[in-house]
Amino acid sequence: xxxxxxxxxxxxxxxxxxxxxxxxxxxxxxxxxxxxxxxxxxxxxxxxxxxxxxxxxxxxxxxxxxxxxxxxxxxxxxxxxxxxxxxxxxxxxxxxxxxxxxxxxxxxxxxxxxxxxxxxxxxxxxxxxxxxxxxxxxxxxxxxxxxxxxxxxxxxxxxxxxxxxxxxxxxxxxxxxxxxxxxxxxxxxxxxxxxxxxxxxxxxxxxxxxxxxxxxxxxxxxxxxxxxxxxxxxxxxxxxxxxxxxxxxxx
Amino acid sequence: xxxxxxxxxxxxxxxxxxxxxxxxxxxxxxxxxxxxxxxxxxxxxxxxxxxxxxxxxxxxxxxxxxxxxxxxxxxxxxxxxxxxxxxxxxxxxxxxxxxxxxxxxxxxxxxxxxxxxxxxxxxxxxxxxxxxxxxxxxxxxxxxxxxxxxxxxxxxxxxxxxxxxxxxxxxxxxxxxxxxxxxxxxxxxxxxxxxxxxxxxxxxxxxxxxxxxxxxxxxxxxxxxxxxxxxxxxxxxxxxxxxxxxxxxxxxxxxxxxxxxxxxxxxxxxxxxxxxxxxxxxxxxxxxxxxxxxxxxxxxxxxxxxxxxxxxxxxxxxxxxxxxxxxxxxxxxxxxxxxxxxxxxxxxxxxxxxxxxxxxxxxxxxxxxxxxxxxxxxxxxxxxxxxx
Numbered sequence: 001x002x003x004x005x006x007x008x009x010x011x012x013x014x015x016x017x018x019x020x021x022x023x024x025x026x027x028x029x030x031x032x033x034x035x036x037x038x039x040x041x042x043x044x045x046x047x048x049x050x051x052x053x054x055x056x057x058x059x060x061x062x063x064x065x066x067x068x069x070x071x072x073x074x075x076x077x078x079x080x081x082x083x084x085x086x087x088x089x090x091x092x093x094x095x096x097x098x099x100x101x102x103x104x105x106x107x108x109x110x111x112x113x114x115x116x117x118x119x120x121x122x123x124x125x126x127x128x129x130x131x132x133x134x135x136x137x138x139x140x141x142x143x144x145x146x147x148x149x150x151x152x153x154x155x156x157x158x159x160x161x162x163x164x165x166x167x168x169x170x171x172x173x174x175x176x177x178x179x180x181x182x183x184x185x186x187x188x189x190x191x192x193x194x195x196x197x198x199x200x201x202x203x204x205x206x207x208x209x210x211x212x213x214x215x216x217x218x219x220x221x222x223x224x225x226x227x228x229x230x231x232x233x234x235x236x237x238x239x240x241x242x243x244x245x246x247x248x249x250x251x
Numbered sequence: 252x253x254x255x256x257x258x259x260x261x262x263x264x265x266x267x268x269x270x271x272x273x274x275x276x277x278x279x280x281x282x283x284x285x286x287x288x289x290x291x292x293x294x295x296x297x298x299x300x301x302x303x304x305x306x307x308x309x310x311x312x313x314x315x316x317x318x319x320x321x322x323x324x325x326x327x328x329x330x331x332x333x334x335x336x337x338x339x340x341x342x343x344x345x346x347x348x349x350x351x352x353x354x355x356x357x358x359x360x361x362x363x364x365x366x367x368x369x370x371x372x373x374x375x376x377x378x379x380x381x382x383x384x385x386x387x388x389x390x391x392x393x394x395x396x397x398x399x400x401x402x403x404x405x406x407x408x409x410x411x412x413x414x415x416x417x418x419x420x421x422x423x424x425x426x427x428x429x430x431x432x433x434x435x436x437x438x439x440x441x442x443x444x445x446x447x448x449x450x451x452x453x454x455x456x457x458x459x460x461x462x463x464x465x466x467x468x469x470x471x472x473x474x475x476x477x478x479x480x481x482x483x484x485x486x487x488x489x490x491x492x493x494x495x496x497x498x499x500x501x502x503x504x505x506x507x508x509x510x511x512x513x514x515x516x517x518x519x520x521x522x523x524x525x526x527x528x529x530x531x532x533x534x535x536x537x538x539x540x541x542x543x544x545x546x547x548x549x550x551x552x553x554x555x556x557x558x559x560x561x562x563x564x565x566x567x568x569x570x571x572x573x574x575x576x577x578x579x580x581x582x583x584x585x586x587x588x589x590x591x592x593x594x595x596x597x598x599x600x601x602x603x604x605x606x607x608x609x610x611x612x613x614x615x616x617x618x619x620x621x622x623x624x625x626x627x628x629x630x631x632x633x634x635x636x637x638x639x
Binding site: 138 | 282283352353356360362365366368369370371392394442444445446447509511515518519521522523524577581582584585589591
């Protein structure tokens, strides 16, 4: 089954020198990536139609500033990673991102988001704004539950994605309790949680990235988003049971 | 003013456990601190906050109850309100430190990865609103929620104490009634910029009043029940149960411990509203503690436990120092190194600084002639103004 230690995500790249960002070694232990929650809609869409439509619903940390920000942020990197590994599947990743939204605001707008598009999987990135504004935990939790239920009722798989690990603002933004709530809701609702917080923390501890850096370093942000996109791709393949569709050439 | 803190009538266990609670709160307040794995919040439902609030209620009733008996309602009430004022001033002082830290961060932090997180600095854009809201106890930065709760609890403590001294059971019953009413009506105080208080005073008052109730005779009434073998058994089973549930938060296969029906039943375990499961967890801990740590426990006089007792005896000062040290520790972890060994060193240094401060405060009080030293008997005259 799953190996106990690390999956080298970087190893998934097979010689594509045109790639703008060099993939750093951002390995993630399996235990931080995978859960038992199946992405059954993803499995079905790929098996039956060779199609996979993913929508990222998120806030500021799902975007990168700059002219090329859209192509460098993790949703685009996820699309690139999946297209590369599932070359026989038509993968499309769309984004519905808007800065400064709480989970509740996003939850309320979700029914409108799914009118025009019918994604198989919605990756819901949230929590940061709630933690900054110290939204009541109970309210945060019910917003998460309502959002997850609403998305599932509209026939989409859901993956929750929590906050970034941000050591400089840690004593000002109480992410901990919100991370816990998201984990609890994911467990209760049987949806995978992409534990961005723990993964970035792991990268920090391993010395893969220096998140303490305060300066205006666009390269760091781009490399992190690239790694996040790849890691999410690995989860989609694993929890969506798409291993048999992965190109033979890539490990 | 502060009075001598060690009295013959004082139960040193309270100081010991309050001191330990203060250390644990400090460790929990350092973000991403590896040492915080030893704190009790990771092993069950309740955490050091419950211990702190319960003991604070107990000591407040002990100290001001005596004052009320000897000097009357007005004098005791006035002392309680002065204490609330001191805590308010301490809170505003901590807020100033917080503003200094956040302002420092604002000038240097421009990592594009954290565009969203930088929104926390928006509070600096309207200092007029933020500072006034902080003074109204509505805007409370991270880790600064306990003191406002404490202030509110003390503001309303004079009549509560009055009632406790006359009708012990009625007072506890009223506290329980308020707790349930707040549950029913979803009562809480408003916070800024939105939402409500992190520690709902309408709910947490129950633990504070319960502590006061224990101090004024409730503990003796409960003593026989606590001694029952069945009580012990229930407490142990409950602690194991909550340990297993807590374990499920950290291990990858949660269903092994917490099936969905159980999760639906017990979650969320709400800290804001002092969830009954948390309260029960604290009670279970208290039952075991009272059972295994008797009042005349020989180790209470030992050198090993003296630092914790010392910290517990100056709880307000040490709490504030702890919040400040947590800020400072985070600063050091960011600016110097966040490595594992550094987290351990910083945690230990912080606790040493708390102990040193407590010793210094004792020394000052000795200088003022109010106490000949923490380990000798003080004159009985001014017991009532002691640390509550």
